[in-house]
Amino acid sequence: MLRYTIQRLILMAITLFLIVSVSFFVLHAMPGSFIDDPLMPKDVKEAIEDKYHLNDPMIVQYKYFLKDFLKLDFGVSIALQPKVNVNKILATKIPFSVQVNIFSLILSIPVGLILGIAAALNKNKIPDHVISILIILFISVPSFVFASLLQYFLAFKLGWFPIVSSVEKALTWNKFVSIFLPILALSFGSIAGIARYTRSELGEALNSDYMILAKAKGLTQTQATIRHSMRNSFIPLANIIIPMFTGILGGSLVIEKIFSIPGMGSVMIEAINAKDYPVAQGVLFWYSLLGLLTILIVDLSYGIIDPRIRVGGRKE
Secondary structure (H helix, E strand, O other): OHHHHHHHHHHHHHHHHHHHHHHHHHHHHOOOOHHHOOOOOHHHHHHHHHHHOOOOOHHHHHHHHHHHHOOOOOOEOOOOOOOOEHHHHHHHHHHHHHHHHHHHHHHHHHHHHHHHHHHHHOOOOHHHHHHHHHHHHHHHOOHHHHHHHHHHHHHHHOOOOOOOOOOOOOOOHHHHHHOHHHHHHHHHHHHHHHHHHHHHHHHHHHOOHHHHHHHHOOOOHHHHHHHHHHHHHHOOOHHHHHHHHHHHHHOOHHHHHHOOOOOHHHHHHHHHHOOOHHHHHHHHHHHHHHHHHHHHHHHHHHHHHOHHHHHHHHHO
């Protein structure tokens, strides 16, 4: 297991290096530049060119970039928030996205599992049909449609919630109420995905041979379901639940725009449009690192959830 983990970490480092390198050349190859702004003072323009070695060949700029990158220093913003450190900018945006996305996960996972289990245990009955219709509805309709409907009816017409999110950083009760609608809008798709997967996996497990054997040994349907079916059917669920944690820091561009949440969702787009390469590079790096760590956790979690997978790993 240790050797497998080390191999994965090495591959993760190589992949991250390639992503950062490719993104550097792609971003710098894009047409236009922030310093082409005719309104920019000459001394400011020269200072930026010296800071980022913009008059040197691309490979020289890349060498200086890697030198700073090894220290996780992405420099300062040149357009969105001039002269402010990139990591400092991202640190101020992350709490807003985390608050919305972590409550969305807390709501999505148990509700999705409960609906999926209820549908599997009542397969081809009325509860199963109702849940299946809800799953199709939640998957088919984009989250921004739910967000707009919730905002119009619950916030604008009924006045139960604020139309836009509060901009205070601390998580107070008023702040929670102001982000309740975006939490709901983000949760519908995740609930549907988890419920559909749970229904499928658990439904297959309930009809397996080991369930017949378990009941033949004297276990009730409930005991056999809890002890055998659920554990086996939850293994594939790690594939969809663990990657959801990637989105905790990411945020949703559309949902954040609709509810005016100053989170991470819009930073990447704004940085690219403004040709703010340091900010764009910083966002890409942290997104990539989080995504690769999530994949690593998924791979390693298989061995914890199911010992047979760990044994198979040793043979390799």
